Amino acid sequence: xxxxxxxxxxxxxxxxxxxxxxxxxxxxxxxxxxxxxxxxxxxxxxxxxxxxxxxxxxxxxxxxxxxxxxxxxxxxxxxxxxxxxxxxxxxxxxxxxxxxxxxxxxxxxxxxxxxxxxxxxxxxxxxxxxxxxxxxxxxxxxxxxxxxxxxxxxxxxxxxxxxxxxxxxxxxxxxxxxxxxxxxxxxxxxxxxxxxxxxxxxxxxxxxxxxxxxxxxxxxxxxxxxxxxxxxxxxxxxxxxxxxxxxxxxxxxxxxxxxxxxxxxxxxxxxxxxxxxxxxxxxxxxxxxxxxxxxxxxxxxxxxxxxxxxxxxxxxxxxxxxxxxxxxxxxxxxxxxxxxxxxxxxxxxxxxxxxxxxxxxxxxxxxxxxxxxxxxxxx
Amino acid sequence: xxxxxxxxxxxxxxxxxxxxxxxxxxxxxxxxxxxxxxxxxxxxxxxxxxxxxxxxxxxxxxxxxxxxxxxxxxxxxxxxxxxxxxxxxxxxxxxxxxxxxxxxxxxxxxxxxxxxxxxxxxxxxxxxxxxxxxxxxxxxxxxxxxxxxxxxxxxxxxxxxxxxxxxxxxxxxxxxxxxxxxxxxxxxxxxxxxxxxxxxxxxxxxxxxxxxxxxxxxxxxxxxxxxxxxxxxxxxxxxxxxxxxxxxxxxxxxxxxxxxxxxxxxxxxxxxxxxxxxxxxxxxxxxxxxxxxxxxxxxxxxxxxxx
Numbered sequence: 048x049x050x051x052x053x054x055x056x057x058x059x060x061x062x063x064x065x066x067x068x069x070x071x072x073x074x075x076x077x078x079x080x081x082x083x084x085x086x087x088x089x090x091x092x093x094x095x096x097x098x099x100x101x102x103x104x105x106x107x108x109x110x111x112x113x114x115x116x117x118x119x120x121x122x123x124x125x126x127x128x129x130x131x132x133x134x135x136x137x138x139x140x141x142x143x144x145x146x147x148x149x150x151x152x153x154x155x156x157x158x159x160x161x162x163x164x165x166x167x168x169x170x171x172x173x174x175x176x177x178x179x180x181x182x183x184x185x186x187x188x189x190x191x192x193x194x195x196x197x198x199x200x201x202x203x204x205x206x207x208x209x210x211x212x213x214x215x216x217x218x219x220x221x222x223x224x225x226x227x228x229x230x231x232x233x234x235x236x237x238x239x240x241x242x243x244x245x246x247x248x249x250x251x252x253x254x255x256x257x258x259x260x261x262x263x264x265x266x267x268x269x270x271x272x273x274x275x276x277x278x279x280x281x282x283x284x285x286x287x288x289x290x291x292x293x294x295x296x297x298x299x300x301x302x303x304x305x306x307x308x309x310x311x312x313x314x315x316x317x318x319x320x321x322x323x324x325x326x327x328x329x330x331x332x333x334x335x336x337x338x339x340x341x342x343x344x345x346x347x348x349x350x351x352x353x354x355x356x357x358x359x360x361x362x363x364x365x366x367x368x369x370x371x372x373x374x375x376x377x378x379x380x381x382x383x384x385x386x387x388x389x390x391x392x393x394x395x396x397x398x399x400x401x402x403x404x405x406x407x408x409x410x411x412x413x414x415x416x417x418x419x420x421x422x423x424x425x426x
Numbered sequence: 427x428x429x430x431x432x433x434x435x436x437x438x439x440x441x442x443x444x445x446x447x448x449x450x451x452x453x454x455x456x457x458x459x460x461x462x463x464x465x466x467x468x469x470x471x472x473x474x475x476x477x478x479x480x481x482x483x484x485x486x487x488x489x490x491x492x493x494x495x496x497x498x499x500x501x502x503x504x505x506x507x508x509x510x511x512x513x514x515x516x517x518x519x520x521x522x523x524x525x526x527x528x529x530x531x532x533x534x535x536x537x538x539x540x541x542x543x544x545x546x547x548x549x550x551x552x553x554x555x556x557x558x559x560x561x562x563x564x565x566x567x568x569x570x571x572x573x574x575x576x577x578x579x580x581x582x583x584x585x586x587x588x589x590x591x592x593x594x595x596x597x598x599x600x601x602x603x604x605x606x607x608x609x610x611x612x613x614x615x616x617x618x619x620x621x622x623x624x625x626x627x628x629x630x631x632x633x634x635x636x637x638x639x640x641x642x643x644x645x646x647x648x649x650x651x652x653x654x655x656x657x658x659x660x661x662x663x664x665x666x667x668x669x670x671x672x673x674x675x676x677x678x679x680x681x682x683x684x685x686x687x688x689x690x691x692x693x694x695x696x697x698x699x700x701x702x703x704x705x706x707x708x709x710x711x712x713x714x715x716x717x718x719x720x721x722x723x724x725x726x727x728x729x730x731x732x733x
Binding site: 104108110112190191194196198199200202203204206207208210211214215217218329333336337340370373374376377378379380381383384385388 | 464468469470526529530533534535536537538539540542543544545546547549550553554667670671674703705706708709712713715716719720
């Protein structure tokens with residue numbers, strides 16, 4: 048129990064988790080109708096990428112501008128499985144080639160491409176959602192970090208990779224669904240994912256997985272590995288001279304961030320019901336960075352708030368003032384760098400928390416004065 | 427390749443090669459500015475493409491102005507407009523460095539984010555000011571038409587002009603960097619900032635002017651861009667990924683590396699585009715560059731810095 052407390056970051060860390068869990072599992076489902084809740088679920092899938100970026104960028108000091116690629120890999124894997132299930136020979140009997148996804152038929156593809164075949168299996172799909180992004184991240188990571196490519200170079204190259212993947216997916220219309228993506232997804236193992244009940248279930252699964260990935264990240268940070276990540280962010284050479292192979296740690300955290308993003312992608316497909324290249328390109332990838340930055344680049348729980356707030360703002364603004372939104376987004380980017388580099392969690396720590404503590408202390412004096420002093424030591 | 431005779435194939439190579447050269451010219455002009463800035467200060471300006479768009483819209487505005495108020499000046503306005511686009515982009519860059527970039531030299535990753543934000547804002551400004559539709563400047567007559575050395579080869583004059591401009595600007599930048607007193611200061615700051623400061627160079631001022639010059643060159647790139655394509659609010663951002671790769675691939679702090687890498691990327695892209703599809707040509711080119719970069723992270727020409 049004590050070890051668990053350490054992992055969660057003491058009393059305060061556990062408290063933060065509890066608050067966000069209450070928000071996700073109690074407040075939102077009770078306060079919102081299913082349409083809005085589904086929307087929140089969609090925002091939360093982006094929070095996976097933000098959590099990954101907190102690990103990668105906040106703690107590891109590596110800024111990837113291509114996290115959308117991993118989000119996309121997870122999403123497309125899931126979408127391929129669902130699409131194959133939706134295109135059984137009976138419901139696609141009117142096609143020239145029954146039994147293949149409709150967009151392939153439209154693009155004169157007459158046989159299911161080989162790389163689609165394994166996605167008939169659900170087990171394989173689940174494995175692929177974790178394994179493929181890990182493998183891709185491993186290959187990119189090893190070839191970059193072993194050669195000490197870092198900083199701005201890494202960011203630019205990951206951005207170029209995001210560009211390439213998008214062009215490729217859009218260009219290979221017959222295999223990937225092109226610019227429209229993979230749409231018309233219906234069932235998961237015969238279970239209709241478009242009913243309200245299914246949406247509730249998926250929302251909760253999504254929330255649980257998101258919190259689990261935060262706990263996993265906290266677990267990583269609580270070990271020596273976490274300390275080393277911080278150390279190499281601040282003084283890479285010093286860590287290297289102490290005898291550590293810096294590249295391995297970077298590869299590890301890059302893979303971790305990739306896998307977390309991919310799980311988010313798979314949940315996106317399940318909840319929203321489609322996957323398309325517009326969610327994986329350069330612009331969405333860099334927006335994921337802003338979710339992490341707004342939440343606070345060092346705060347895993349903050350990443351969720353960041354993703355929720357920015358996405359909510361985007362939906363609300365672009366409905367009523369579409370032109371203002373880009374201005375606002377641009378100002379967010381500049382502001383989060385110039386004015387509040389630690390994001391919401393930093394603002395909370397400097398402005399809200401001292402006041403809360405003051406209030407608590409006033410009450411504490413009357414009751415148990417020793418308790419507050421323990422809390423202070425814990426913080 | 428069966429459908430083509432040998433002489434057809436030759437013409438194709440020449441013409442695709444030439445369209446590659448026009449792409450090369452624009453890429454080179456874009457990359458030059460970025461490379462100088464990145465080489466000296468280690469920051470990447472994500473809004474660099476928008477400075478190109480500033481240049482392009484400057485040309486558009488001057489052409490409209492000349493057309494309605496000084497029609498007799500029409501054949502010559504283009505030269506003045508290019509100067510204007512340099513000056514305006516220079517001024518905007520100077521301001522940007524002063525307001526934003528100089529606070530962020532120690533945090534290059536944050537510079538990426540802040541300048542990305544700026545590029546979003548600028549794109550929206552362009553959209554509000556000029557509309558979402560693409561506009562094109564009225565070009566002077568001497569830029570229209572084409573040159574036909576043989577019946578099957580057709581080389582457009584505007585492409586030639588863009589090439590000449592990029593050679594001229596590259597030459598000027600080379601002269602500036604290697605022959606002028608300012609260039610000496612710039613090179614000194616690039617090599618060793620602290621020592622340069624110690625011998626009395628105002629490195630902050632050098633930074634600001636270098637940044638502004640880089641942006642100014644992007645403005646000229648935009649000016650050239652208007653002769654071969656029409657301008658929209660997002661024209662600059664279409665080139666930005668390619669430009670970054672040119673800079674990274676060329677290796678920093680090396681003028682020649684930038685030229686060589688812009689040349690190879692542009693040529694590969696435009697020749698591959700002809701034989702494959704448009705998208706696949708680009709994918710293959712970019713993938714090759716990234717593969718090479720994985721083997722040679724310092725780029726084509728490595729800078730002599732020990733890491």
